Amino acid sequence: MAGQVVLSDAAFEQIRAWLLRTSGISLAGGKKAMVAGRLAKRLKQLGLSSYEDYHRMVLSQPGEAQRALDLLTTNETHFFREKPHFDFLRERILPASTRPLRVWSAAASSGQEAYSLAMVLARHARHDGWEVFGTDISADVIERAQRGQYDIRQAGQIPPEDLRAYCLRGIGSQDGTFMVSPELRRRVRFARMNLATELPDVGMFDLILLRNVLIYFPPEVKRQVVGRLVAQLRPGGWLMVGHSESLSDLGLLTALAPSVYVKP
Numbered sequence: 001m002a003g004q005v006v007l008s009d010a011a012f013e014q015i016r017a018w019l020l021r022t023s024g025i026s027l028a029g030g031k032k033a034m035v036a037g038r039l040a041k042r043l044k045q046l047g048l049s050s051y052e053d054y055h056r057m058v059l060s061q062p063g064e065a066q067r068a069l070d071l072l073t074t075n076e077t078h079f080f081r082e083k084p085h086f087d088f089l090r091e092r093i094l095p096a097s098t099r100p101l102r103v104w105s106a107a108a109s110s111g112q113e114a115y116s117l118a119m120v121l122a123r124h125a126r127h128d129g130w131e132v133f134g135t136d137i138s139a140d141v142i143e144r145a146q147r148g149q150y151d152i153r154q155a156g157q158i159p160p161e162d163l164r165a166y167c168l169r170g171i172g173s174q175d176g177t178f179m180v181s182p183e184l185r186r187r188v189r190f191a192r193m194n195l196a197t198e199l200p201d202v203g204m205f206d207l208i209l210l211r212n213v214l215i216y217f218p219p220e221v222k223r224q225v226v227g228r229l230v231a232q233l234r235p236g237g238w239l240m241v242g243h244s245e246s247l248s249d250l251g252l253l254t255a256l257a258p259s260v261y262v263k264p
Helices: 009-023 029-046 051-060 062-073 083-096 112-124 139-147 152-157 160-166 219-231
Strands: 102-105 131-136 149-151 167-169 177-180 188-192 205-210 233-241 254-257 260-262
Touching: 009 029, 009 051, 009 062, 029 051, 029 062, 051 062, 062 139, 083 112, 083 205, 083 233, 102 112, 112 131, 112 160, 112 188, 131 139, 139 188, 149 152, 152 167, 152 177, 160 167, 205 219, 219 233
Parallel strands: 102 131, 102 205, 131 188, 205 233
Antiparallel strands: 149 177, 167 177, 233 260, 254 260
């Protein structure tokens, strides 16, 4: 039965190689159990008897390839994650701004980072007309981000004054959830995007967040991805990465603070 299918070493290597080619993400050898766990239910739904069969389906059907990407690349996130970055935006970037900012949440997942940025901008930006753009390789999480609806347990991650101003508690059938207000959602745009391939024309940005994703890229892909994003950064613009990540080895930007870089 499909639910009892074992992921062989050979099939795991096939899936690892496909994921690297498709997304630039390098799965460690120890992720075999994670891959099996995330794909097992899909194999059962499709009535497939092996992961090799699923790999062949992914190669031949673009829709299933996107489904596999959604299953293998979805990561947990939360509002105001790594708070010092939002403090830096409020205390250093916004007071010095001379025009409305364009901000890109490049690995937006289900939208919490992008909406956190929007809350800071809505409350503290010196110039109206700011924009937040969120992207992710997963079509599933982008759909959830556009919806802007979250489990009520995540509300505690948001400062109380922002929760009151920019979020609405669900009632009736929506009890146990909250939504980002329509006014704030209108200021945030989301799109599916693969950072490991040539980027579409997205314009120039004053601040780009590329946090907690570079750790999944091998060195050459990391260099290519960062290079693409730096090309979309205005001179004097900022790029933030996760606190466990560094761009010092690339020589493309100047470090200003831990995990905060500026384009000369």
